Amino acid sequence: MYSEKVMDHFQHPRNVGEIENASGVGTVGNAKCGDIMRMYLDINDNGIIQDCKFKTFGCGAAVATSSMATELVKGKTIQEALQVTNKAVMEALDGLPPVKVHCSLLAEEAIHAALWDYAEKHGIKIEGLVKPKSDIHEGEEEEEEEY
Numbered sequence: 001m002y003s004e005k006v007m008d009h010f011q012h013p014r015n016v017g018e019i020e021n022a023s024g025v026g027t028v029g030n031a032k033c034g035d036i037m038r039m040y041l042d043i044n045d046n047g048i049i050q051d052c053k054f055k056t057f058g059c060g061a062a063v064a065t066s067s068m069a070t071e072l073v074k075g076k077t078i079q080e081a082l083q084v085t086n087k088a089v090m091e092a093l094d095g096l097p098p099v100k101v102h103c104s105l106l107a108e109e110a111i112h113a114a115l116w117d118y119a120e121k122h123g124i125k126i127e128g129l130v131k132p133k134s135d136i137h138e139g140e141e142e143e144e145e146e147y
């Protein structure tokens, strides 16, 4: 049911932890499943994400997607990090079962929330970044239909 990459990132998650005095921290959750993800970004003066760590209290797919998301944004510019969508994370993991798609959305929103925090701290506006929801459950239109 899960790809080898998902299992690998679930069993050996990369970049777990916190960054002290992070440039941006974002926490998002999903009220439906109760899972929570926190993302820390260390962004240098040139706008490059030097480091990224995460803490996830959630399911295996949430752990795997946050792990992959940190790998994908590391070394990227802010604009490039915005391209790391949940689809990009899923592709990098060779896919997720449909019922687990929302877990990858959590990873995308966690990155956005951390970038939003960074922008607010620095009094800047990041083009293309919209204010993230703290509860991604609200945005899950596809899944709503199952109920």
Ligand code: FES
Pocket (backbone or CB within 6 Å): 030, 033, 034, 035, 058, 059, 060, 061, 062, 100, 102, 103, 106
């Ligand atoms: Fe909700 Fe995975 S079951 S994040």
